[in-house]
Amino acid sequence: MPCPATPPGTASWRLISSPANCAAEEEAVIPCTTSRPDLAHILLDECQPSDLLRVTGHLVLPDTADGRIRLDVDTVEVMWEAPLPEQPPKGPADDHSDRDRAIHALAEALTGLAYKPAADEQPDIRINIGPVGLHGLDVAHCHSIDVTTAGTHKLADAVDAMLATLNSLPPQAGTGLDPLTIAELTDYFDDLDLTELTRDVLDATRPEDRLAVTRVVDDWFGDIPVTGIDDNDQ
Structure with missing residues (x-):
């Protein structure tokens, strides 16, 4: 990003030199300066990072032993302008x-x-x-x-x-049962014969437990007449 330098009317920036077909490690970062006010105006007010520039100038040796070589730029030509960064949308804010x-x-x-x-x-x-x-x-x-x-x-x-x-967990196909499944379940329970079901349960129950099992079944389905069980015991 270009920045004003001293004295006024000058600018400094870093230029990434990337020749055609070069690898990333072959790129060079060159410190640049310009003492021309017109070029400083272009760099500070019209250019933005990632613009493709063509510059000419001459290399200047460092002033101190630990300094860096810099390019004193005489001309700047903008070859390609980088897209402007996206701005926050104007108008009503989205509900986040x-x-x-x-x-x-x-x-x-x-x-x-x-x-x-x-x-x-x-x-x-x-x-x-x-x-x-x-x-x-x-x-x-x-x-x-x-x-x-x-x-x-x-x-x-x-x-x-x-x-x-x-x-x-099994995949969730939806939150409700399929209407066909509901219809099949309804038909299945409508076809149940509670008396026959109770008789089958009691036939599979030991004789000493039949009275207790009958009372449990009656609590579920109501008072169901069962052959072999006196009404007083139901």
């Missing part, structure tokens, strides 16, 4: 209340892992939580939580356990 509540809930849940003065281990890991595409108004919804290595291991184990539980 649900997102903000989710961030707050997660931050509160992680607060239990935060460092406590009584602990022997010092925090050495920082967890940052915030909205994507951060704007000025979103700063209030950013959280930084310092945790220890041991606390981070606990968090990782808890997340692994949660994922294992979720992966073991």
Whole structure:
């Protein structure tokens, strides 16, 4: 990013020299200066980072032994202008209340892992939580939580356990039963003969337990006449 230099009317910046077909490690960062007010105006007021520039000038040796060679620029030509950074949208703000509540809930849940003065281990890991595409108004919804290595291991184990539980559950096709399934269940229960069902249960029950089982069945389905059981015992 160009910045004003001394004396007034001059500018300094860093130029990334990237010849065609060169590898990233072959690029060079060249400190540049210009003492021409017209070039300084272009660099400070019209150019932006990532613009493709063509410059000419002469190299200047450093003033001290630990200084750097710099390029004193005589001409600047803008070959390509980088796209302007996206600006926050104007107009009514989007409703991010649900997102903000989710961030707050997660931050509160992680607060239990935060460092406590009584602990022997010092925090050495920082967890940052915030909205994507951060704007000025979103700063209030950013959280930084310092945790220890041991606390981070606990968090990782808890997340692994949660994922294992979720992966073991059958896929949810929907929240309601299929209408055909409901109809089939209704027909099935409508076709049940409670008297026959009770008789089958009692036939499979030991004689000394039949009275107690009959009373339980009556509690479920009402007073059902059963052959072999006196009405006074039902």
